[in-house]
Amino acid sequence: MKTTLATKTDHTKSWFVVDAANETLGRISVKIANVLRGRHKPTYTPHVDTGDFVVVINAEKIQVSGKKNTDKRYMFYSGWMGGASHVSMSEMRAKKPEFIIEHAVKGMLPRNKLGRQMIKKLKIHSGSEHPYEAQQPKPLV
Numbered sequence: 001m002k003t004t005l006a007t008k009t010d011h012t013k014s015w016f017v018v019d020a021a022n023e024t025l026g027r028i029s030v031k032i033a034n035v036l037r038g039r040h041k042p043t044y045t046p047h048v049d050t051g052d053f054v055v056v057i058n059a060e061k062i063q064v065s066g067k068k069n070t071d072k073r074y075m076f077y078s079g080w081m082g083g084a085s086h087v088s089m090s091e092m093r094a095k096k097p098e099f100i101i102e103h104a105v106k107g108m109l110p111r112n113k114l115g116r117q118m119i120k121k122l123k124i125h126s127g128s129e130h131p132y133e134a135q136q137p138k139p140l141v
Helices: 025-036 089-095 097-104 113-119
Strands: 015-019 052-056 073-077 086-090 122-124
Touching: 015 025, 015 089, 025 052, 025 097, 025 113, 052 073, 073 089, 097 113, 097 122
Parallel strands: 015 052, 052 122
Antiparallel strands: 073 086
C-alpha cells in the first residue's frame, strides 16, 4: 500500500463556524487548532497546510475554570528597559476578547511559516454576527 502525501493543490478549503458561548477556552481551542491544521481530514500531512477556515463568534462569552479570569495575566513588552506590561484576563476580556482565543489557539500551532499561514485562517468576532455568510460555514461539532 502506498502512502500519498498532500500538496497545496490537492485539497479544497471549507469553512466552519464555532459558537464560543459557554465553552471552555482550552477545549474549544484544541478543536479549532486541529481544524486549522487539517488533522480532521484523512489527507492530513504535517508539512502542508491542509486545514480549513474557522469563524469563531461570541468570543466574549468564553468560559475558563478556576480563578483564571482574575489570576491569568498576559505580558506585553515594548522593547525598552522596564517596558513590560501585564494585563489580566478580565481586563483583556473587556478590551479585546478576540485576543484570548487567538492567543490560546496560536500556542497550539507550529512555530514556523506554516503556523503563521494557518493562524490567518482563523476569524474571531466578539458578537454573534460575522461577515462570512457567503462562504456558507458549517457548524463545528
